[in-house]
Amino acid sequence: MPAYLTDRLLDPTALVESVASPGCGATSLFLGTVRRAPEDGDLEGIEYSAYPEMAEAEFERIVAEARERWPEACIALRHRTGYIAVGEASVAIAVASPHRAQAYDCSRYLIEETKKRVPIWKKERFASGAAEWVEPMHV
Amino acid sequence: MPAYLTDRLLDPTALVESVASPGCGATSLFLGTVRRAPEDGDLEGIEYSAYPEMAEAEFERIVAEARERWPEACIALRHRTGYIAVGEASVAIAVASPHRAQAYDCSRYLIEETKKRVPIWKKERFASGAAEWVEPMHV
Amino acid sequence: MRVRVRFFASYAEAFGRQEMGLDLEAGASVADCVAAIRADPAASRLPPSPLVAVNQRYARPETPLAEGDEVALIPPVAGG
């Protein structure tokens, strides 16, 4: 399966290897990591939850769209759920293709659509014990 | 040093970790790998050679330009020299930044400029024993 | 007809549950289903037009429902 949810650590090298083939000269790996900006105070990590059946169905639809636009791309997409500490990756997208423009563009498409459409939610966890749902503005 | 030549295997995970920081939520890793297209016949690998002093000076200039355009980006760039077999990476570029647009755009800039400007050359090696310089069209 | 309604994330917290069964008139639409859900006082937490998925796919308010459908109220997504 090219795209799924997981509760395990994401492994960049394994993901890159999973899409490699002799005909592909370019691989793009994107990692989204839990970030603590200066305004985030004592943020320690984020709890990710999902609507798993729909998230995986939506991943399949997004990957199918990407394959239609970039038929030569090999795609692997993983999204973690559960608690993820600052600095750890929540999402990893590897795309290999014969030439680099396809790899960059396809990777960008996959992350943009994932963020827009896949039913996954974040709850920020602070050292103080406070917890807050992340409510994006693009509702 | 953010950018240099090496004769060692490129390690995606190590490179990604080298640019990580808590304030960065996005990491883009680009790998250029030696590719065998159907028209390449019995290509086994490519011998990379460089003008090392100038290649590293040019890398420094390219990285300085990228930092001016994307001041928040953390950059690591490695280019292998010597013999590289089909499927192995010849170049790896890791960029971490607070947000993903910077990481993608900065990575793309670095690979495009590297290919245009850095004095590195390729000689294709075939199973037959034949060897051929790669002469790009953009002379 | 009966549908299964699912709540997630902040909506699950607001409603104090993750799912419920709901009886609707034959031919009811997604909008009718949302209107029925609004009978619950916890529904004040819902935006004017919440995102809805039917059987794991985003659906429009006018989409007709069928017996046994899974209707999910989707809070603003924040993956990645």
Add this chain to the structure above:
Amino acid sequence: MRVRVRFFASYAEAFGRQEMGLDLEAGASVADCVAAIRADPAASRLPPSPLVAVNQRYARPETPLAEGDEVALIPPVAGG
């Protein structure tokens, strides 16, 4: 004045060497240096306007040279 000329990749093969010293008149430019290199029969391998670097930086034909400069003839680059 004397400059050091370096050849790489296909040019090094064509010239059968990786470098040579070259005596030029004071005030000579990159173009003058390339013209002097063309005295070598191997120079038929060079394109009409080869890329040249002076002291590890790309230089234009009119760039003036100085004693001890490192002038490199750069074949079409193919990195990445």
